[in-house]
Amino acid sequence: MLAEDRLNAIVSxxxxxxxxxxxxxxxxxxxxxxxxxxxxxTLDRAHRIAKVHGGATxxxxxxxxxxxxxxxxxxxxxxxxxxxxxxxxxxxxxESFVYIDSGSTTLRLIExxxxxxxxxxxxxxxxxxxxxxxxxxxxxxxxxxxxxETEALVGPDALATLDRxxxxxxxxxxxxxxxxxxxxxxxxxxxxxxxxxxRHTAKRFVIxxxxxxxxxxxxxxxxxxxxxxxxxxxxxAKYQSxxxxxxx
Amino acid sequence: MLAEDRLNAIVSxxxxxxxxxxxxxxxxxxxxxxxxxxxxxTLDRAHRIAKVHGGATxxxxxxxxxxxxxxxxxxxxxxxxxxxxxxxxxxxxxESFVYIDSGSTTLRLIExxxxxxxxxxxxxxxxxxxxxxxxxxxxxxxxxxxxxETEALVGPDALATLDRxxxxxxxxxxxxxxxxxxxxxxxxxxxxxxxxxxRHTAKRFVIxxxxxxxxxxxxxxxxxxxxxxxxxxxxxAKYQSxxxxxxx
DNA sequence: GCTTGTGTGCGCGTTTATGCGCGTTAGATT
DNA sequence: AATCTAACGCGCATAAACGCGCACACAAGC
Numbered sequence: 001m002l003a004e005d006r007l008n009a010i011v012s013x014x015x016x017x018x019x020x021x022x023x024x025x026x027x028x029x030x031x032x033x034x035x036x037x038x039x040x041x042t043l044d045r046a047h048r049i050a051k052v053h054g055g056a057t058x059x060x061x062x063x064x065x066x067x068x069x070x071x072x073x074x075x076x077x078x079x080x081x082x083x084x085x086x087x088x089x090x091x092x093x094x095e096s097f098v099y100i101d102s103g104s105t106t107l108r109l110i111e112x113x114x115x116x117x118x119x120x121x122x123x124x125x126x127x128x129x130x131x132x133x134x135x136x137x138x139x140x141x142x143x144x145x146x147x148x149e150t151e152a153l154v155g156p157d158a159l160a161t162l163d164r165x166x167x168x169x170x171x172x173x174x175x176x177x178x179x180x181x182x183x184x185x186x187x188x189x190x191x192x193x194x195x196x197x198x199r200h201t202a203k204r205f206v207i208x209x210x211x212x213x214x215x216x217x218x219x220x221x222x223x224x225x226x227x228x229x230x231x232x233x234x235x236x237a238k239y240q241s242x243x244x245x246x247x248x
Numbered sequence: 249m250l251a252e253d254r255l256n257a258i259v260s261x262x263x264x265x266x267x268x269x270x271x272x273x274x275x276x277x278x279x280x281x282x283x284x285x286x287x288x289x290t291l292d293r294a295h296r297i298a299k300v301h302g303g304a305t306x307x308x309x310x311x312x313x314x315x316x317x318x319x320x321x322x323x324x325x326x327x328x329x330x331x332x333x334x335x336x337x338x339x340x341x342x343e344s345f346v347y348i349d350s351g352s353t354t355l356r357l358i359e360x361x362x363x364x365x366x367x368x369x370x371x372x373x374x375x376x377x378x379x380x381x382x383x384x385x386x387x388x389x390x391x392x393x394x395x396x397e398t399e400a401l402v403g404p405d406a407l408a409t410l411d412r413x414x415x416x417x418x419x420x421x422x423x424x425x426x427x428x429x430x431x432x433x434x435x436x437x438x439x440x441x442x443x444x445x446x447r448h449t450a451k452r453f454v455i456x457x458x459x460x461x462x463x464x465x466x467x468x469x470x471x472x473x474x475x476x477x478x479x480x481x482x483x484x485a486k487y488q489s490x491x492x493x494x495x496x
Numbered sequence: 497g498c499t500t501g502t503g504t505g506c507g508c509g510t511t512t513a514t515g516c517g518c519g520t521t522a523g524a525t526t
Numbered sequence: 527a528a529t530c531t532a533a534c535g536c537g538c539a540t541a542a543a544c545g546c547g548c549a550c551a552c553a554a555g556c
Binding site: 033034038 | 512513514515516521522523
């Protein structure tokens with residue numbers, strides 16, 4: 001087995017299960033724990049998984065719940081996210097100008113994007129830009145200051161660039177979704193980028209799993225009615241019935 | 249069997265299986281591993297497959313798991329470059345606004361940069377930006393279209409952003425350095441970014457090993473006198489005596 | 497017939513991948 | 527808080543993979 005294949009196998013195992021331990025991987029792939037650890041290190045550096053004590057978790061899980069250990073493993077969310085992303089990706093039309101917000105969910109979305117004619121993707125995340133370019137997409141990056149934690153670009157340069165663009169459609173993540181408080185996120189500067197990018201987009205989609213409904217983060221970046229929400233899983237009846245919520 | 253047929257056979261085997269090892273291919277095609285390796289190199293350069301350690305994988309499956317430290321180590325022996333970068337890094341002063349050009353030499357430079365107070369680094373490369381951020385530097389990225397091959401940003405957005413900045417000092421790489429033809433590079437768009445960024449910089453440094461002297465690439469981005477060159481190794485007497493050439 | 501160029505195989509020094517041992521560290525348990 | 531255990535990282539040894547230079551074979555062209 002090629003080392004490269006082993007890395008891919010690890011990624012898909014992590015994606016599917018949400019998290020795995022080192023011994024599990026070693027057993028499944030027929031190599032020692034040392035090799036697995038080295039692989040995890042490589043993959044972590046490449047931002048394909050998140051290495052944690054005891055094993056590895058998928059990126060979004062590591063991001064949302066930093067303190068989470070390997071004990072619980074509800075991979076429900078993962079299946080949901082795949083369906084959400086597949087549905088969202090199908091909304092991109094040929095000959096369009098598409099905005100992709102930073103965040104782990106939209107990163108997953110990128111892997112589902114189809115190769116259509118004359119589509120240009122714009123993003124505020126250097127990580128997302130790299131993935132897009134890697135998949136052969138025409139990619140544009142906003143300028144600005146690079147926030148090390150999220151690899152997102154913020155500040156006046158990012159906003160100024162956005163002011164010159166008008167997107168056919170765009171996809172955003174959100175830490176909180178509530179009918180009253182709208183879409184919210186923890187970071188002021190990132191909220192600004194989200195707000196301005198939304199303002200320049202015709203068709204706005206927020207992609208999120210069910211867990212974000214009812215949550216409220218510090219900074220609001222859009223009203224609840226400003227975007228169509230694509231989600232999956234057990235969404236409460238209150239939200240499920242709203243006509244800008246699509247459950248897949 | 250024609251070499252061309254063999255190449256096609258390799259591609260189809262890789263496509264079908266997803267990935268194959270060098271010995272497998274050698275066995276199947278009745279040639280030695282050396283030949284297979286050469287073939288894989290050819291096909292990799294033609295972007296028909298992805299060559300990895302031990303064999304090859306199809307392009308779809310290929311995820312770049314770039315490990316910077318390994319890449320760096322590969323030509324670590326070239327201590328000329330190390331000395332050049334160490335010398336160049338020492339030129340950065342506190343409280344300054346510094347431009348870092350894309351390219352492999354400047355990437356190496358980043359590892360040598362000191363942690364000074366109030367220094368902001370600006371770059372046109374997403375890769376360089378990531379490294380800078382990783383080292384804890386305050387980092388700004390130009391906007392623009394992302395060129396997949398070099399991970400550099402080009403186009404009107406990049407140039408417009410540059411127009412708003414003025415740097416205390418900056419570091420550039422160059423594919424060709426010649427007294428007559430000046431500093432040259434293969435890509436028109438990247439040349440533009442280099443040219444404009446230089447125009448907005450007070451102290452301009454080109455860092456390069458000795459091999460680039462006398463070379464001329466298609467597009468010129470600055471006159472020979474426009475920058476101070478920091479180099480090392482066996483530089484011809486003609487260049488060594490010039491007062492904007494520093495040999496370390 | 498001789499030259500020139502290309503493709504292939506082989507040898508050899510170098511690099512990379514892997515496993516193992518051991519001291520250290522992070523979480524869990526009490 | 528103290529203790530314990532599993533996980534961890536690091537260095538080393540080994541084997542495989544690698545790249546490079548060289549030699550040879552064969553074909554095309556002068």
